[in-house]
Amino acid sequence: MRLPETQVAVLEAASATDAQTIDQLAEATGLKPETVTGAAFDLRDDGLVAVDEELETSASLTEEGEEYLDDGLPEVRLYRAAIDAGADAEPVEMGQLIGASGLGGPQVNIALSNFARKGYGVIDGGAVDANADADPDADEEAAALSAVADDEAGDVADDVLDQLESRGLVERSERTVRLVTLTDDGVTALMEGVEAAQTVDRLTPEMLTSGEWQDVEFTEYNVEADAPTAQGGKTHILRQTADRVKDTLVGMGFQEMEGPHADADFWINDCLFMPQDHPARTHWDRFALDVPPIQEIPADLVDRVESAHREGVGEDGDGYHSPWSEDFARAIALRGHTTSLSMRYLSGYAQGDLEPPQRYFSVEKVYRNDTLDPTHLLEFFQIEGWVMGEDLSVRDLMGTFEEFYRQFGITDIQFKPHYNPYTEPSFELFGRHPETGELIEIGNSGMFRPEVLEPLGIECDVMAWGLALERLLMLMYGFEDIRDVHGTLCDLELLRETEVLH
Template sequence: MRLPQSQAAVLETASATEAQTIERLAEETGRKPETVTGAVFDLRDEGLVAVEERTESSVDLTDEGRTYAEEGLPEIRLYRAAVGAGADEEPVQMGRVIGASGLDGPQVNIALSNYARKGYGRIESGEITADPDADPDEDAEAAALSAVAEGEEVTDATVLERLDSRGLVERSERTVRSVTLTDEGVTALMEGIEAAETVDRLTPELLTSGEWRDVEFTEYNVEADAAEYRGGKVHILRQTADRVKDVLVGMGFKEMAGPHADADFWINDCLFMPQDHPARTHWDRFALEVPPIHDLPEALVERVRTAHLEGVGDDGDGYHSPWSEDFARAVALRGHTTSLSMRYLSGHAVGELEPPQRYFSVEKVYRNDTLDPTHLLEFFQIEGWVMAEDLSVRDLMGTFEEFYRQFGITDLRFKPHYNPYTEPSFELFGRHPETGELIEIGNSGMFREEVLRPLGIDCDVMAWGLALERLLMLMYGFEDIRDVHGTLADLELLRETEVIR
């Protein structure tokens, strides 16, 4: 039989008639007890040895107990000092006795509390008396302490209990395993045992010398947990954004880019947002303390102004709201990425666009809004638009059905809605793939003529927007975006977050 070295050694050392402890086997084989234990269990599993387990209790002195074993128990030292000072005849002042005893620190209190308990004498009003009949040599606790120190067994359980409660001894239990050879073990030995050479690691030397052919590799516990390993990971919101970008590029959309800080003109005025619209008041937008934008396309500004004040077309009415170019020129952080759409549609981003076109962006917007689990002061907006001749509401619906189907959201419903910049406008609702709930998934519409005509667009443009965070929440069950976005992000959570498929 061929066995790993440690097992072969244990088998050869074990006896069929005399049980041997692991420690003894370790000593005799010259191996570590834990190695022997492992080998013994393996041999037992093979049926070659039998293992008997019993519990053994042991008593050891604590540091304090060891001190008293050498110097004597404090109460006995006190008694001897008291007798020396004549306290067995008349009360003696305590201070003198303690001084003579050589006790100090906490030992003094220990001595005093045990002195009276054991009947060595009395302590009253600062004076000490000693019982002349007491015999410290008969002190059971002192005797037991010496016995433990000598490694002898203490039979009086009450005294042992007392020493334990005084913190002088420590009692412990351990399992002792004794090993004997089974009949199969004896047979195996008689048939002959060959020890295989085992190695822990495959080394370059083993490989180059070819020795690896003659060795046995120690077995690992392949089920044990390994140490934690952390690689890097793309941020969960970036992963979501990438997924959205993949879908949109697949649907023929091109990506837009543009400034985060922009003139209100591009952010709001081009969008036909009246200047006294509640969303344009100072507490909803992040105005920047920088001078107004240098250049705006003058002809476009004039057309936008006219659209606001007079409307577009023969039967168009403008808003009954004031319009000032100064406001339009003020610079703020964009509240939506529709500012990019305006720049692109106007021809000022990538030149005049001829239909058909599809464009998108997944970028940050800034809103001085109520904070909630999906809306921080900064969040990502998915924005997309399609420009073509003769688009109808049905085309808009078809596009969104396709987009949301990619995320498993089906059964879209279109709730008529109002936006200053689109008409018709719809809030999009869809059925959640898992919960089956009808959930709001975006805002959409056909850009108004008051938006498009000033930009020089004569065909139709449909557009929609949605918070990326909302999609993350809906699709991947994220509950609170605040844990991952921003400097309060929890690294542990980021590290443990599953990736997006």
Template sequence: MKLPESQVAVLEAASATDEQTIEELAEKTWLKPETATGAVFELEDEGLLSVEERTDESVSLTEEGEEYAEDGLPEIKLYEAALSAGADEDAIQMGQAIGQSGLGGPQVNIALSNYARKGYGSIDSGEIVADPDADPENDAEASALSALAAGEPVEDADTLDQLESRGLVERTESTVRSVLLTDDGVTALMEGVEAAETVGQLTPEMLTTGQWRDVEFAQYNVDADAERIDGGKVHILRQTANRVKDVLVGMGFEEMDGPHADADFWINDCLFMPQDHPARTHWDRFALSNPTEIGDLPEELVEKVRRAHLEGIGENSDGYHSPWDEDFARAIALRGHTTSLSMRYLSGNAVGKLEPPQRFFSVEKVYRNDTLDPTHLLEFFQIEGWVMAEDLSVRDLMGTFEEFYAQFGITDIQFKPHYNPYTEPSFELFGRHPETNELIEIGNSGMFRPEVLEPLGVECDVMAWGLALERLLMLMYGFEDIRDVHGTLCDLELLRDVEVIH
């Protein structure tokens, strides 16, 4: 029997009793993997080889998982610190245990969220209690991390699921093809196979010389799958952002832009957010170390904002009666919302004094020190918008949302009263998830308070909102975990194959 050289090599390397992968055959025959793969499938079509497919799962530690495998899980560190401080006998201040544990940044929130879940104790009203009977030595997640770090398998699927949800391990699936000689393949080898010199392409020289009559042409398998090539594609989140911009421009809005890193003055102080508000602590914001503060702030506006915080605006406002520090206002951080752009525009700092009516929007990234979960990321896109006009009402605001979301096929919008330091009245928006049927929060809105508008020099009504672009994406496409489309764990196959909704 005459066969192409690559097929002869694969056939002679294959075994009738010991399964071998295509990768192993390629290595034994010194063939390129793609050449060996083609030869295997051609021999399978001729009945000389049998090919079995299976899916193998591998589990590997992420960078964070490697860190915890070496240094220990944050919740165990917190438990050991609390135990050392005597929290097994009497409750102690949570800050004392955190300080003694050496934890910092996001690890604090991670430790707190897993502490009670694992039965290490309880946390209530800023105090922590340690359960003396807890056994961190037998912590299933810690043991699994250690095993994976040592290259050992972990069979507990529930523990692996938990570690994966925490972003400490990655699971990958791969298709493995195993090859065996068939009876016909064994017979062919016993009878003898020869490498035939084959030609894969007819050339002009063969035609002119007549050489084509004496050569054997390679057979082409027209049913074989072609190599998949994935070209570039605009990310579905960017596609949706562009659609949002088109819709808002069509509704008469102009687009704002501005710095991602800005002074706390523009991010929070102008919004009448008290400087001791929990959202302004180092736990919730990303501060910059170089530079640490902004030098250029409008002095007159700074004084008006300071007075609004300390004294309030008008007869019915009393301010916060809490310390206000200009150095803190000058501190630079990554913006936690794009309302910093609204403050720059409304104050006239960005494009000069604006006269009503005006409509502006932005679709830009914001940054928050949140705990990662299916609906929260450390950075995400916010749809910021505001309208400046005389005699605006909440009805105008609700009508704007109904018109906006209808452009995306979303008509079941619900509103819930809410409290914001900077708007009154205020309400949150909720939409119904098309797969789970749950109501998920998709935005926050309201009418800016006098304490916000008067220092900025605005003498008419302003209605404003901040909507989540990723949540809009979830309502449009039915995604249940935003990490599938955004971030280091995103599903590339999903992004390649998902259809764009028009």
């Protein structure tokens, strides 16, 4: 029987009595594991070997698990300190034991949460009463850490491994192990003699030129054999959508703005007629930076903005009658919206005075101290835009949105009146989620108030908006949790499998 060299090597290394893994055969033959796998499948198809598959689970210690392997589990350390302090005879103050055990930071809470669970004692009223009959040397979880470190996780009970995994001390992984065994036909073939055939696995230009291809024997390809998965890099779907948004707005006659992520509160909020005691400007909602304040702000513009806050604008203006501090205005924070860019451009500070009509946009990241949920992140992308012109109205603003979202196949847009300190009239935008059918907020918009425009020297109308790029993504692709596509919990398989819409 004539077989390719790789198949002959695998056949001769295989055993009829002892199943061998692909890795063992690779070591015995000197071939790569993927080459052995392909040869084994070819031999299986010829009935010469049997290939069985098993699911193998392995475990390894996390960094925290390795720390506890060296220093001991926090609850064990607390128990030993309690015994040394005589807590098995009468309760001892917990603070004394924590100091004696050397526990610190989150280890204290970890020790307390596991102390009673393992029967080491009772904690009541800040005092520890230790169980004299407990045996920390027989702690199953401590023994399991040692077993995992010695690659003996198979000897550990599943429930103990589950507990260690839930505590973040162990990571488990699964892989498919293939076992190869000679069949009776394979044994017979070896006894009768197997000859290695000189085969080639690819056609080269030299073979074509010399005509050698007519005389060589080509290796048969097994299209069912497993091959290594190659994950090529590609542009993130969020970035692809951002680029498409930019192309769409440029096509609608807009120019792009750019500016700093960390900026003075003056540009982020004061120019927007946001009172300095507004809840959104506290440390609860913004990310303030401990850096020197910004100095490069036109003094006359600062005076005009302060006047708008204190006294209002126009005959009927009344201002806020609330505290206003220039030091606070100059303090640096991460921008909570890209309207800071709009203020820089409308004021003429970014690139000189602008004459109407003008259209500008940005698709940039903003930062807010929000609670994480399926539609909120601490940082996200905002589609900022504004149009400067004479006699603009809400009808123009709504028409702009309908035209913009139509470019993305979204036609069910609804509007709801809203209050903003910086626009009047104002309204929110809602789109219907394609999977859940629910209306989700996708943006905020309105006509800038005189208290915003007059200090900036603008004498015409300006309509403006801030839209969420991630919400647009949800409407386009049906994502229900934005954390699946953005942030530390994103689903890489979902990103790889999602087909980009055009």
